[in-house]
Amino acid sequence: MNKPKLFGISGSRALRAIWGMEEVGIDYEQVPVTFGADSKAAEYLAVNPNGRIPALIDGDLHLFESMAINLYLAKRYGGALYPANANDEAKAWQWSVWGISEIEPLQMQIVVQKLFTPEDKRNPKVVEGASKGLQRPLKVLDASLAGRDWLIGNRFSVADLNVAAVMHLMKMINFTYAEHANVQRWADACYARPALARALARP
Numbered sequence: 001m002n003k004p005k006l007f008g009i010s011g012s013r014a015l016r017a018i019w020g021m022e023e024v025g026i027d028y029e030q031v032p033v034t035f036g037a038d039s040k041a042a043e044y045l046a047v048n049p050n051g052r053i054p055a056l057i058d059g060d061l062h063l064f065e066s067m068a069i070n071l072y073l074a075k076r077y078g079g080a081l082y083p084a085n086a087n088d089e090a091k092a093w094q095w096s097v098w099g100i101s102e103i104e105p106l107q108m109q110i111v112v113q114k115l116f117t118p119e120d121k122r123n124p125k126v127v128e129g130a131s132k133g134l135q136r137p138l139k140v141l142d143a144s145l146a147g148r149d150w151l152i153g154n155r156f157s158v159a160d161l162n163v164a165a166v167m168h169l170m171k172m173i174n175f176t177y178a179e180h181a182n183v184q185r186w187a188d189a190c191y192a193r194p195a196l197a198r199a200l201a202r203p
Contacts, residue, residue, distance in 0.1 A: 008053035016165035020070035022195035074158035164190035
């Protein structure tokens with residue numbers, strides 16, 4: 001049986017799925033497709049017609065979207081990484097969607113300004129507005145983590161993986177959420193996981 005193939009590089013959103021692969025601990029092949037021309041080539045578009053990374057091939061399954069990939073990996077291979085009952089499963093879906101709907105759009109505004117816009121063309125009002133906007137979801141996350149180490153149950157799960165993976169971009173732009181003490185404690189624990197270190201060490 002062929003081992004799963006994961007398309008993408010660690011210096012992109014594909015880090016989320018590479019981290020997921022490392023968490024579930026299965027043997028896999030990483031195909032280092034970038035967000036350049038190689039992700040628009042016909043061969044790759046047959047895997048992900050959106051021309052974006054990451055994407056996964058596992059047997060007959062072709063899958064794109066990092067949150068979906070990690071939910072699949074956790075359910076198929078991750079054991080305790082995936083919730084054991086329907087209620088907690090729904091919470092894992094909820095937090096995964098929450099991360100890409102409440103956190104990612106605002107943080108990407110800052111990423112674009114700080115990493116992809118020439119310094120003389122940056123708009124500080126965009127950064128200021130997005131930073132202010134992030135306080136609302138960060139307060140929600142902080143309240144949800146009050147008195148608990150993880151988002152679901154008493155152990156790290158795919159919910160923590162997916163939200164922390166989305167928020168990893170904040171480290172790149174030096175965005176601080178230290179005033180949200182529960183978020184900071186939780187994020188530090190997520191980012192100290194050996195699986196993330198292994199993912200970051202990959203191409």
